[in-house]
Amino acid sequence: MIADDFDAGVAPRQAIVAKRRKATGAPPDGIADTASLMDALSLEQALKDVDIANARVLDLTQRLIAAQQQTIDLQRAMSRLETKLAEQLARYQNLRNSRAYRIANRYWRILAVLRGLE
């Protein structure tokens, strides 16, 4: 098998694993040390993470409040503009319905027809 040939030229893995096992020492103590060390690291970092998360919540809450205020201000401004627009549309409609506008409109149409006859 070619697969067996792949071993050629590389260090024997079993020997390396045995060496690592020997170097690491007795497993029970190692496990207890690792666990207590990592528990302490994990707890310390978890507390920092909570602090960071809290700071982010406070910051985001402030931003949310600011954004909401901006939204309210924009909505108010939009309402004012909508009212103004409605007023302007009503004025425009009144203008179109006036007697003067209709006479002027008729005048321009007659003028256009006469120009066409020339």
Added chain:
Amino acid sequence: MGWSSELAPRVLFAITVFNGPEVVPPCLRSAAGFVDDSCAIDILVLDDASPLPGFSDDLRVLCSELGVEYYRSPRNLGVPRNVNLGLLRAVRGGYDYVVIANSDVIFSQRVVEQLVRVCSSDDSIGSVTAWSNNVSIYSLPNAEPDGHLPDQRFVDWIAEAIRPEFGDEAVDIPAGISFCICIPTHVVRKVGLMDPVFGRGYSEETDWTLRSKSLGYRITLSPSAFAYHRGGGSNVAAGLVQQGHSAVPANERIVDMRYPRFRSEVLAYQHSGIPEALTQRALRRITLEGARAYGYEVTVGHLRGPEAGSELARISIERDEHGLVAFAVFKGFTAELDLSADDVITSLIAQVGREPTVIRMFDRRILRRGAGTTLDSYRVVSEVCYPPTV
């Protein structure tokens, strides 16, 4: 590397685990077999409170057998915070480098040595990502990775084959991938930890490496540091990513917001020609080295398909609209070869460095037309099949 034992860099190799009874044991056995002639490697398994019944107990026993350290978090932290435990342990423990790795990887024997060598070649390097069949946009393509590559001896062989090609090259990339990434601890001190905002994980290493870049550090990949990476499956099973997705969109949006130019930098890299050149060099090296070491057959005029179980390499000579082309195929890797010489077969033999075991002729016309080849001195077999060419 040339370090004396007291100057040898200390490396913490942290493997993050969340379930995965099929992939984790081979991964740990692989890591336990690292060659550490030139650096002192400690391996730490960080089990993120795997919920699979009995899995953590089995893992603890395996770690003890292999002589690697094991820690199970009391509750699930998510990938970024689990990775942070490894980074913190490395910094507090006085290590020079920390490698963060997934648990569905088979590492080449000298991958740590190689990563450290590249890391130490330039003070401005902030991270070095290993190379693999499955490493996002930097992947080295293989037709059947899960069939050919989950074999420790073959992974070691690939690494040894491509090392002379790339040496200690550090290729600058847009973002690091934490399937196997080496970081000097002095960089961790400056850049900080992974951001827990990425929740259960994905994109946290993109954010971290881009943060390191903003502080002036290079984000690099070492093509000589090869590892097989299965990838994907366990994340879907754990609910980390949705079925049919390869990322977490919410986390990508965070990266988009923080680094608006990142996507265009990725596009620029993809169109730079660097990834193709890198891939072609490696594929050519692997396939030719495979052909040289284990023999090869030449097929003329046959479509490249599956390798039909052959353990030999295969060089396929075909004709396309531009003329003759040749492809070398070895265990799922395929590379296009040069055919500049007048005599095609002689030019192939010169590239491989040995003669083929057999030349299989599916279409004799291909070598007749101006290929200048005489086949008298080789073993030639005429094959009949349908269709001979398309």
